[in-house]
Amino acid sequence: MPKPIAPPAVDRVYTLNLGPQHPSTHGVLRVLLDLDGEFIVKADPVLGYGHRGHEKMGENRTYKQFMPNTSRMDYLSGLLFNHGFALAVEKFAGIDVPLRAKYIRTICAELNRISSHLLWFGTYVMDLGGFTPFLYAFDDRENILDILDRVTGSRLTYSYCRFGGVCQDVDETFLEMTKTFIDRLRSRFSDYHNLVTKNIIFIHRTRNVGVIHPEQARQFGVTGPNLRACGIPFDVRKMEPYELYDQFDFEIPTGTNGDALDRYNVRLEEMEQSCRIIEQALARMPKGGGYLNRSVSSRLTPPKGEVYFAFESARGLTAYYLVSDGSPHPYRCHIRVPSFSNLHVLVDVLRGTMVADAISILGSIDVVIPEIDR
């Protein structure tokens, strides 16, 4: 637990507005910091600048029409959100998915996870003052975007999954490009380690900075790489396997201290694990069998009732909760997003740290603001 610091004399505290247009908050996040000199006495995140009402939108359109919205919540891992929504509705309405489609979705989802982690890697190091790794990470990420662009037709907001499959089949070139990319990414890791992981400045700015204790993480509902960095091996892909994840051999990287350095290491290791999943999927993918179950009606009406479906997005446990009253529109559509819980642990973690570390901690937690505001 963070050690409590003595409450300062009131007249010495002043309030600093971090954001909403601060370059290192990656989106419109505002954090009200009460400062005593360089030390943070109280941090108060203010949300809602990017609110678009996605949950409400879900209630006034059909299930199929909500699909494009899902990739606009967490725009860095849009395909994972697409995938999760498709899985949730498939579970709800009992739709079968061809095996090939499952493999395609898994490969694309893991590629998207890598691209999200790469972007985080680049921007986080840039927050700490290193500009060069950012360019290398974006170079790699650009490769993934090219690969995904080839099959989905877009670079960020994919809308690729459909209930019962995906909207386009993949071709040999896609598989070839994916294989080449994985080899390329593996060869780049050593550069990343030489450039960033071993860098003494980086280590000093992240080691023992922003320590999240497992108990704290549990209280706030922190999930994803942030939780795994505290040493708790929780990953929905292993705990409640969905899609094909129970058939792949991969590990859950964990940290020990729960500091920013551990979160960094966990994410880097996760990219390698995603590569392993993709390789296995590429090897086992059936040649034929169709990529879409065409019997799904466009005005899909799931039976009366409710469904809760959790999956692992790039930032942690994400879930859709849908209630149907037997009409083609969901009666209620709620989305549990990981960044919301991950951000609020800051209230505890930031207390007693220095302002300069606040940037490092905020970056290491990897929040995506539109996902929180949704």
Place this chain on the structure above:
Amino acid sequence: MGYWKEIVEGGWSLVEGMRVTVRRLWRPVVTVQYPRKQLNLSPAYRGHIELRLFADTGTHKCIACGACQRACPSHVIRVQGIKPHMKSPKKATHYFIDFSRCSLCGLCVETCPTQTLQYSREYELEGDSRWSSVVDLIARQEQSRS
């Protein structure tokens, strides 16, 4: 001891990092000088929607059924059509889209019963007002044919 060791190791890590940077200076360039050189578009690229020109009829096949209009989540499409004769099928006369609201989700393309919709391959679009994004696809097609 730990202090000096850290200084030496830290200094070495900076040299290592610098080596990566210098080596990368001579690697092949990864950027493209955009307006002068252009990359190939992906085969699946999604531009705004447009009506396909069928070789057998020399025109589109839109029957103004309105399926795309109903499928669109963002109310982008407004299609109008007439029946030239009592017994002949309906034919579209106007097909308006407001591209500024389109999310390029592809639901309209997938819904069309006559496969008359497709994605265009235009990506250099500009306009001076919101109305520039409202186009009548049928008028546009007529124009490009004449």
